[in-house]
Amino acid sequence: MAKYYVTTPIYYPNDIPHIGHAYTTVIADVLARWHKKLGDDVFFLTGLDEHGKKIQEAAEAKGMKPREFVDKLVPEFKNAWKLLNLNYDHFVRTTDKDHELVVKEVLKLCNKKGDIYKGFYEGLYCTGCEAYYTEKELEEGNCPIHKKPVKTLKEESYFFRLSKYQNKLLEFYDKNKEFISPGYRKPEIINRVKEGLNDISISRTSFKWGVDLPFDKNHVTYVWFDALTNYISGIGYPKAKFKKYWPADLHLVGKDIFFFHAVLWPAMLMSAGIKNPKKVFAHGWWTIDGQKMSKSLGNVVNIPELVKYGTDSARYFLVREVPFGADGDFSMKLLVQRHNKELLNDLGNFVNRSMALLNKYSNGKIPKKGKDELCKLFNFNATKKFIDILETHNALSEIFKFVNECNKYVNEKQPWNEEDEKILSNILYNLAEALRYLSIILEPFIPETAGKIAKQMNLKDKLSFKELKFGKLKEGHKIGKTEILFMKIEEEEKMAKKEEIANVEMVKGKDWIEFGDWEKMKLRTGTIKKVQQHPNADNLYVIIVDLGYEERQLVAGLKKFYAIDELMNKKVIVFTNLKPAVIRGIESEGMILAAEDAKSCTVGLLTVDKKELKDGAVIR
RNA sequence: GCCUCGGUAGUUUAACGGUAGAACUCGAGUCUCAUGAGCUCGUAAUUGGGGGUUCAAAUCCCCCCUGAGGCACCA
Numbered sequence: 001m002a003k004y005y006v007t008t009p010i011y012y013p014n015d016i017p018h019i020g021h022a023y024t025t026v027i028a029d030v031l032a033r034w035h036k037k038l039g040d041d042v043f044f045l046t047g048l049d050e051h052g053k054k055i056q057e058a059a060e061a062k063g064m065k066p067r068e069f070v071d072k073l074v075p076e077f078k079n080a081w082k083l084l085n086l087n088y089d090h091f092v093r094t095t096d097k098d099h100e101l102v103v104k105e106v107l108k109l110c111n112k113k114g115d116i117y118k119g120f121y122e123g124l125y126c127t128g129c130e131a132y133y134t135e136k137e138l139e140e141g142n143c144p145i146h147k148k149p150v151k152t153l154k155e156e157s158y159f160f161r162l163s164k165y166q167n168k169l170l171e172f173y174d175k176n177k178e179f180i181s182p183g184y185r186k187p188e189i190i191n192r193v194k195e196g197l198n199d200i201s202i203s204r205t206s207f208k209w210g211v212d213l214p215f216d217k218n219h220v221t222y223v224w225f226d227a228l229t230n231y232i233s234g235i236g237y238p239k240a241k242f243k244k245y246w247p248a249d250l251h252l253v254g255k256d257i258f259f260f261h262a263v264l265w266p267a268m269l270m271s272a273g274i275k276n277p278k279k280v281f282a283h284g285w286w287t288i289d290g291q292k293m294s295k296s297l298g299n300v301v302n303i304p305e306l307v308k309y310g311t312d313s314a315r316y317f318l319v320r321e322v323p324f325g326a327d328g329d330f331s332m333k334l335l336v337q338r339h340n341k342e343l344l345n346d347l348g349n350f351v352n353r354s355m356a357l358l359n360k361y362s363n364g365k366i367p368k369k370g371k372d373e374l375c376k377l378f379n380f381n382a383t384k385k386f387i388d389i390l391e392t393h394n395a396l397s398e399i400f401k402f403v404n405e406c407n408k409y410v411n412e413k414q415p416w417n418e419e420d421e422k423i424l425s426n427i428l429y430n431l432a433e434a435l436r437y438l439s440i441i442l443e444p445f446i447p448e449t450a451g452k453i454a455k456q457m458n459l460k461d462k463l464s465f466k467e468l469k470f471g472k473l474k475e476g477h478k479i480g481k482t483e484i485l486f487m488k489i490e491e492e493e494k495m496a497k498k499e500e501i502a503n504v505e506m507v508k509g510k511d512w513i514e515f516g517d518w519e520k521m522k523l524r525t526g527t528i529k530k531v532q533q534h535p536n537a538d539n540l541y542v543i544i545v546d547l548g549y550e551e552r553q554l555v556a557g558l559k560k561f562y563a564i565d566e567l568m569n570k571k572v573i574v575f576t577n578l579k580p581a582v583i584r585g586i587e588s589e590g591m592i593l594a595a596e597d598a599k600s601c602t603v604g605l606l607t608v609d610k611k612e613l614k615d616g617a618v619i620r
Numbered sequence: 621g622c623c624u625c626g627g628u629a630g631u632u633u634a635a636c637g638g639u640a641g642a643a644c645u646c647g648a649g650u651c652u653c654a655u656g657a658g659c660u661c662g663u664a665a666u667u668g669g670g671g672g673u674u675c676a677a678a679u680c681c682c683c684c685c686u687g688a689g690g691c692a693c694c695a
Contacts (some may be wrong), residue, residue, distance in 0.1 A: 121693070159621090159693085188624045188690060191628085201693045213637075223695070255689075263692090284688095323633080326626095327688075334632095345657050353654035360653070397643085404658095411659045413650070484655065543649075 004035040004042045005245040009232050010049040010092060010254050012074035014058055017080040019286050019301040019318075019330055022291070022598065024252050026318050027283070027392060029086045030413045031250070033444035034387055043245045045234040047092030049076060049227045051220075056209035066209045067095060080303040085311050085447055092234035094211075099510075102233035103226050104214040107202075109272035110160065111215055119217075119476045121157035121201045133571040158203040158219060165267035166197050172266060172276065180262050181281050181390070185255075189262045200224070200264065213474035228265045232274065236242025248277035251389075258282040281390055284327035301330060309489055310554055313339040319445055320396045336489045342400055343449075344486040350406050350451055351438070357415055362428050366477040370426030372409035372470040374409050374434050378402040380468060383441070399441055406434050432457070432473055440467055447486055522577040523593070525608055526552070531564045543567065545574055552576070555588035562605070573606045573619060581605040 008024045011017065025046055032044035050070040059069035060116075072095070078091065092099060101409045108114050170193055172177060173186070203219035210220030235245045253261045261280045269276050288299040307314045317335045320342070322328030324448070358364060379398060386395035409430070418424040435453055440463050443450035454461050458480040529551065530544035541564070543554045552574065558567065575591040593606040608617075 054695090108644095123693080157693090162692090185689095186624095191623055192690070192692075200690055222693090227695095257695075259690085259692075259693090321632085329632095341644075344655070349654060349657045351654095353658080355654090357653050407658050410653070414651080414653085416651095416653050486655080488655070488657095520643075567678060 002035075002038075002040045003030070003245055003249075005235070006035075006042075006044050006247045007231050007234070007248055007252065008029050008046040008251045009251075009257060010047040010094065010227060011077065012052075013048045013050060013070055013077065014054050015530055016300075017077050017303055018293070019288075019303075019306055020254065021077075021167060022080070022084055022303055022306060022314075023079060023286065023318050024087075024254065024283065025086055026084055026315055027324065028030060028252050029084075029088070030315075030319060030392060030444045031387070031390075032089075033087065033447065034526050037279065037440070037444060038463055039466070041244075042089070043241075044088045045090050045092060045231070046081070046086075046088045046486045047090070047230060048074065048094065049230070050093055050095045051207070051210040051226055052223065053204075053207040054522075056207050059209075067342050070095060083141065083303050083307050083311060084315065090234055092230045094230060096233070098236070099230060099233040102213045102237050103211045103221055103229045105237075106229050106232075106268065106272050107221065108214050110268065113271050113273075115161040115164065115271045116158055116202070117494055119157060119159045119163070119199075120154045122152060122154050155464060156205060156219075157201045157222075158213060158216070159199040160202050160225070160264075160268070160271075161262060162197045162200045162267055165270060166193055168270055169197075169263060169267060173271075176276070176278075178279055179266075179276070181279055185258065185282055192259065193263060197263070214404040224260055224264055225268065228260065228268060231265075231277070232515060234487075247275045249279065251277055253280060253282055253502070254285060255282040263474075283324060284322070287329045289329065289331045290329055293331060309335065309339055310448075310486070312449045313343060313486070316343060316396070316446055319392050324390055324392045333478075339486065339489055342403075343446075344488060346400065346407065347438075347442075347449075350403055350410070351435060351456070351485055352482065353410060354435055355456060355479065356548040357410075358428055358432060358479055359482070361415060361424060364433050364479050366473045366479070367425035367428050368475050369471050369473070370429040372433075373426070374406060374430040375437050375468075375470045377405040378437060378441070378468075380441075381466070396445055399445075402441075403438070404436075406431075408436075409434075424522060429473070432479070433470055436463075437468060439463070440465065456483055480502050520577075523573055524548075524576050525571055525613055525615055525617040525619070526574045527615050528570045528572060531567045541567070545572065545590075545592070545613050547574065547576065548614055550601055552589050553587060554590050554592055556592050556594075558592075558594070567605075571611070571613070571615075572605050573608070 006028050008028045011021050028044055028046065032042050035042045048070070050066075050073075055070060056066050059066040062069060064072075074091075074093065083087065093105075094100075099112045107116070114616060145251060170190065173190060173193075180189050189334075202222050202225045203213055203216075204222045205219055208220060211224070211226055213219040213221060224439070231248055231251065232242060235242045237246070251261055251265075259612075262282075265280075266276045286301075288292065288301055293300055300427050313335060317338050320338060321334060358366075379402075383398040386392070413427045415424055415427045415431075418427065424545060435457050436459060439453040439457060439459060442453070443462070451461050454463075455616050456479065458478060526545040526547045526548055528543055529546045532542045539557055541556050543556055543558075545554060547551045554574070573593040575593060578591050595606065
């Protein structure tokens with residue numbers, strides 16, 4: 001029996017679990033379930049990275065001990081993973097005693113090899129924060145929090161001789177072509193290694209919440225030696241379980257931590273004399289409605305939000321929407337679209353109509369075994385291949401091609417018009433088998449739905465891929481009760497309709513306003529004199545408009561629709577007595593009028609047709 | 621500045637140097653077993669721009685425009 005060991009990164013619990021965490025973990029779950037169905041001996045590891053200064057401080061701020069503090073955070077993640085129906089085999093915590101022992105062991109091994117030495121960590125330090133900053137993080141050379149100058153500080157620290165492994169790593173990549181994936185990320189990593197590697201600081205004395213260095217109690221292990229080690233401690237290094245599952249078949253990681261997994265981790269293992277994992281795969285990021293996900297924008301999609309329309313809809317969306325590896329954009333609208341079209345219309349409806357046909361024309365019993373006309377259209381090998389090369393989105397697409405074939409089959413065979421008993425029962429048998437197939441092949445992706453189909457068919461829930469053979473259903477087998485799999489989500493249509501109704505009502509005159517209301521608005525013409533990119537917003541311009549009697553500074557969201565050149569010297573209409581507002585840090589005194597068609601995403605500026613009209617002319 | 625990877629219908633995407641193919645959206649038709657579902661057909665891309673190599677370029681080379689990521693002690 002083959003084994004399959006897959007991991008996710010361990011997440012930092014200072015944050016609530018969100019779509020980014022969910023994505024990696026769902027994919028890992030899909031792969032784990034898939035390999036279980038193949039008959040592999042699977043181990044799926046996820047967990048939390050619970051050490052570090054930030055945790056220590058957050059705990060202190062709440063008057064708690066760090067351990068107490070992280071204990072409270074663990075359920076946040078475990079509950080989230082429950083909501084997503086994730087079947088991990090072990091949840092590793094870096095504060096686990098056995099993990100800490102393994103970290104020490106690895107450190108000892110590397111030290112014995114002569115790969116660890118004491119040196120000085122030098123950085124830009126803010127005494128107020130008691131923390132180091134990189135130059136990028138500084139604001140005009142000052143600490144971003146205290147706004148005071150930072151100073152260069154030297155701290156004693158232990159280092160790992162990463163530099164020593166440059167050539168060994170390059171050799172390793174060369175011999176293991178599959179290690180860095182997707183392949184297009186290879187040059188990036190290899191070039192970086194070729195440029196030369198610096199030794200990496202692995203300890204700190206500035207905080208205590210971590211694993212003590214076994215050879216110097218004044219230091220605690222800093223981040224990576226602690227975190228990366230989870231992949232072996234989580235399977236009980238160096239005991240039997242470790243021997244069984246190591247090396248890992250796949251480490252799934254976000255592209256942000258790829259370097260540490262593709263470079264530092266193999267070097268650490270080489271130093272410690274442990275085998276390297278087979279593959280590290282970097283996936284992309286999710287943007288939310290086209291924007292970067294960030295706390296400050298408040299657009300972080302948490303797990304309850306994600307599973308709002310059902311666990312399987314969320315899982316389906318995450319796996320299906322984006323070519324695995326690339327960045328993807330999340331929006332509820334897209335999720336709803338996939339839910340309604342693919343899950344409900346295509347899959348849900350097929351299951352429902354097949355059940356109805358079986359009940360109506362065969363009395364809810366499996367008819368006599370027939371000839372395979374439908375299940376042979378499912379290309380298992382193609383699906384398997386996609387999973388093997390981690391194109392999970394294509395694997396799902398392959399399965400849904402089969403769902404389409406199923407619907408086509410019903411349409412073409414028209415069992416409701418079929419008068420020949422033999423042909424009819426053959427059609428029904430084929431439909432029943434298709435349902436059985438679906439309940440098996442969908443399970444890794446949408447386990448809840450697969451289970452529901454199995455239940456309706458009165459079948460065992462967890463059938464392996466070995467059962468993907470036509471003719472396994474026995475004649476006379478009674479099917480179960482029909483159950484609706486997915487409910488229609490109306491949201492987008494409703495919203496569109498509401499808007500339409502609002503527009504119509506306006507035309508009909510239900511919302512007349514008084515002339516006086518109109519007069520309150522002071523609109524004037526003006527000429528755009530200067531356009532600049534807003535320093536803190538991607539889609540905004542800061543615009544200076546000449547109104548004849550004065551110049552105004554305005555912030556306008558025109559970046560997507562107009563280039564700076566296009567705007568220059570344009571005569572526009574300005575809403576001059578709109579209450580000034582600060583938009584992302586820049587004051588905006590008024591508004592430039594534009595017409596918007598939200599549907600086609602087109603925006604056009606209102607302008608006047610006579611060039612000789614002076615700036616500041618009143619609109620009435 | 622240097623290094624990677626992208627730019628293909630309205631959208632998301634596919635194509636060893638050999639007819640640019642799908643899905644969604646949109647439009648038309650059609651069935652009635654089914655959840656206003658299904659099925660069929662159709663509209664739509666001079667492949668970011670410009671050069672070059674070739675019998676043949678989305679694909680190879682050069683330049684430009686444009687987006688994303690990296691350039692290590694930053695998690």
